[in-house]
Amino acid sequence: MLDFLVRRVAISVVTLLVISLIVFTGVRMIPGDPARVMGGTDADAAGLAEIRQKYGLDAPIPVQYLRWLGLALRGDLGESIRTRESVVWTVARKLPITMELAGLSLLIALTIAIPAGVFSAVRRNTVWDFLVNAASLCGLSVPSFWLGLMLILLLSVRLHWLPASGFVPPWEDVLGNLRRMLMPAFVLGAGLAAVLMRQTRNSMIEILSADYIRTAWSKGLAGRAVIFRHAFRNGLIPVVTILGLQTGALMGGAVVTEQIFVVPGFGRLIVESVFTRDYPLVQGVVLITASTYVLVNLLVDLSYSLLNPRIRIGGGTGGG
């Protein structure tokens, strides 16, 4: 077990080092001189040289990389060029906002998708099935930017029901937080709801035609009992798999949603830091994201090995 653990951790460390290298060089390949962005249109040559020197941008890239890596290993990802705030602190403030948004949108997606999918499967080939399918097609095909603006125009501008944008931390005002997060969470969750609904419907249709369900019907069990007690649980298994795969996509979708609803989360942070060539921030944000993925993968691998001893012995399920 120890061998396996050491091997997996070593692989993760190497992966992280490669990622850090890709991140660092990738950021420097973005066209546009960061000193020029910082100095503005009216910066003269001396001013630009001073900025480059101040932020170490005049050193060769390998030197810059090693300097940055050395600090990163000590948990210091530097400070934002634009605001002078620590990168770690900035990310720590932004990440929970996006996680809340993703969590709420997941909740909304499940609340819509599961009942609609089951309903559609039970009433398949009826007008209700057609309507639910049409709605899911809309959810898949409507761009989130358009949907967001339409919701703002309807619910904020016309009806004044919800604030058009912004964010209030839940510990300051729970209701205010939910009022501001409802529309972005719905927009972000709409696409996911459509995918989950279709998956639930297909899965339920398959289960409902299984022999054991037919047996349950023939025994004279009530419809609701057959659907929810016997079919539903089994029908959910492929939905959960899809849900897992789609959850990562929520974080990506948050970039657009946060722009429309002016939610100061991780997505906006990435976009703004790239446009302002805030090198330390871009590097820090991407490195933290990548590290999280690597860490989660490592934990998953370790949990597999605990569940299935063949993995830790053979280094793979098929090796033997």
Added chain:
Amino acid sequence: MRRTYRGTWALLGLAILALTAGPALAQKKTLVVALNQDPDLLDPTLARTYVGRIIFAHMCEKLFDIDEHLRIFPQLAASMPTISDGGKTVTIKLRGGVKFNDGTPMNAEAVKFSLDRHREMKGSNRRSELEPVTSIEVVDPLTIRLRLKSPFSPLVATLADRSGMPVSPAAVNKLGDKFATAPVCVGPWSFVERVPQDRIVLEKSTHYFDPGQAHFDRLVFRIIPDDNVRLANLRSGDIDVMHLVAPTDSLNLKKEGRFEVASVTGLGYTGITINQRNKTGKTQPPGDLGTPLANDPRVREAFDLSLDREAINQVAWDGQYTPGCTPIAPVSPFYDKSRKCPGRDVAKAKQLLAAAGLPNGYAFELTIVNDPQQRRFGEVIQGMAREAGFNITLRPSEFASALTDDDNGKLQAFAIGWSGRVDPDGNIHQFQTCGGSLNTTLVCDESIDALLNRAREISDQAQRAKLYREAIDKITGGRRNVLYIYHLNYILAFPKNLKGYHAVPDGLIRIKGVSWN
């Protein structure tokens, strides 16, 4: 079972009611202003963004300011400066009894400290602005004296911007180069907090010398980059003041009747910069680009004549901006009212192209900043010039990349704007003099330099205006390294019951003196 469902639906209904019933409008004692961009460092010495100046206007006042007629007036100074020693000594009396927002006094020592910081701090973006100043002396507790290398007329205008903002020495000594995280200056509002990419919050200062001018307990500057989203927030009441309304939207807002739309022609310009000698980079020696656009003035004149500035304004900007053909905006007292912009003359443009040996037309690439408004501007130019025989390829580019390419001499032509300065020197000198810091086209004409340098030295406005007229004749009539096309209007929208707002041509929002009716 049925009863349980009823309960669930009732709960859901109540939750929706609770979520939608809250107050959607901002509280009246807090004014919410939406900006299109997040400012950079909130330190007057290091700051460079335009939107940052809007924040400073409320918490960092200056020695001098400008009014809506571009007249410079004393703000933290007690009076206009005294100029002596042939223009090489500038004496400034300060307003008495003024305190920084941390309660420490703003006196001559503090102002000297601040101006020296602007001049000497590493990474200062004010250093070049104050470059003519050789030393600053404290004459008495409320008087400072600036010694200059040579007479420099634009100095007072320079002190009406960030270079003239005193900062609290106590706060600087405490925070060092982190001053931007909790800036302390003199202003009707003081800094409270900043959430990057989201908001900057200021609150009414308890130390400001004229508290009656601050009618709001709090100012919240929200960052909303997208024009459509900013507009939707104005209409929903989530923001009170919208900065930079798009021209088309401004017409719609006027029709709605709920909002006041304030438009003022800005101090800057937008033009097409034509590279003539920058082959390998702005800091390298000039080279021969070998293209007719760079080398033959007839081709550039033909391009100029193919454009109809008024039509560009109507088509691209719904007539909401101000057409122009010089670097000086019509709002400036230095603007030459007698100048007529060249009219469109396609026949003459074709003749000039033929005379330049290009009877079948000429193709070149025009770089534009990749946003919807600039793309529209580029497309209008492309269409107009085509009729005269120019086949323009538009190259949309992200702003920072385009600036770097321009510096490095990689662009043939570049549609780019300049936010403008109060003194015309700031719009011309650095772009048009040999070796000027922003002269990316590397053109050089010593006769133009002589005119522009002389205009810096003398203080008589009429004489300076004459010198600028002569220089502009040479720039726009001969070398055409910049074809000036229009002056951007700063368009602001707010509810009609917000009173006391005056639009100033620098486009900065000034909430001081503004109140709800």
